Amino acid sequence: MRRIVLMVHRAPVSGAFSLNDLAGGGGRIDEVARAVSTGFLVSNRLRRDTEMVLLFSQSPPPAARAIRLFGERIRYLNPDERSTAALLKNALVRSIPLERDVEASPGLIVGPVDPLEELRRLAAVPGAFWLTESGNPEEPSELPSDTTVILGDADDPNQAERAVLEASGIAKLSLGPVPLRSSQCVDVWQNRLDRRQFSEGQLSAPL
Numbered sequence: 001m002r003r004i005v006l007m008v009h010r011a012p013v014s015g016a017f018s019l020n021d022l023a024g025g026g027g028r029i030d031e032v033a034r035a036v037s038t039g040f041l042v043s044n045r046l047r048r049d050t051e052m053v054l055l056f057s058q059s060p061p062p063a064a065r066a067i068r069l070f071g072e073r074i075r076y077l078n079p080d081e082r083s084t085a086a087l088l089k090n091a092l093v094r095s096i097p098l099e100r101d102v103e104a105s106p107g108l109i110v111g112p113v114d115p116l117e118e119l120r121r122l123a124a125v126p127g128a129f130w131l132t133e134s135g136n137p138e139e140p141s142e143l144p145s146d147t148t149v150i151l152g153d154a155d156d157p158n159q160a161e162r163a164v165l166e167a168s169g170i171a172k173l174s175l176g177p178v179p180l181r182s183s184q185c186v187d188v189w190q191n192r193l194d195r196r197q198f199s200e201g202q203l204s205a206p207l
């Protein structure tokens with residue numbers, strides 16, 4: 001299983017943004033939608049082995065929300081970022097009055113979260129990496145079969161998130177010398193895992 005955790009900073013946790021203004025009023029939800037789309041969709045199929053966790057922290061708990069997307073079950077994910085943003089918006093709106101998790105659409109669970117607590121928990125998962133330009137450019141030769149990477153959306157982690165990550169002792173990994181968009185990081189990471197699995201005989205070449 002490939003888990004990708006995105007720290008979402010400016011997108012309204014209530015889903016109160018217009019699909020015509022994803023970057024501005026949406027607080028760069030366009031980049032979040034792009035990361036989700038690229039995390040799951042390849043040319044002609046969906047990555048069933050991927051799970052994404054989006055930690056929406058623009059408002060503190062109890063308003064903060066997490067969206068978890070499970071490739072095994074997800075439906076209604078299309079390649080365009082507007083429809084993905086709509087899927088996220090609908091989930092956030094539906095979650096406003098609820099104090100528990102709900103499956104807002106197949107494979108998409110939304111609910112209240114303490115983003116820093118959740119970050120602390122996820123950073124402690126064995127073999128997790130914090131993707132950052134200042135990380136180690138060499139990834140270990142061995143990776144666990146379940147991988148976890150944590151990264152920022154259009155913004156780097158804020159001070160509190162950075163403190164949690166630093167305190168966790170999580171390994172820092174760089175994907176290259178150039179600062180990338182988070183959606184590009186997701187692409188590069190998925191490609192690295194594809195290549196690794198291919199060389200280990202777990203993926204076969206297309207016919």
Ligand SMILES: C[S@@+](CC[C@H](N)C(=O)[O-])C[C@H]1O[C@@H](n2cnc3c(N)ncnc32)[C@H](O)[C@@H]1O
Pocket residue numbers: 131132133135150151152153154155156157173174175176177178179180181182185
């Ligand atoms: C759009 S970047 C944030 C701004 C970026 N640090 C800059 O200086 O322009 C979003 C996130 O992607 C990840 N990231 C970007 N470039 C990376 C790289 N070369 N290696 C590893 N992670 C990277 C980091 O987690 C970063 O917080």
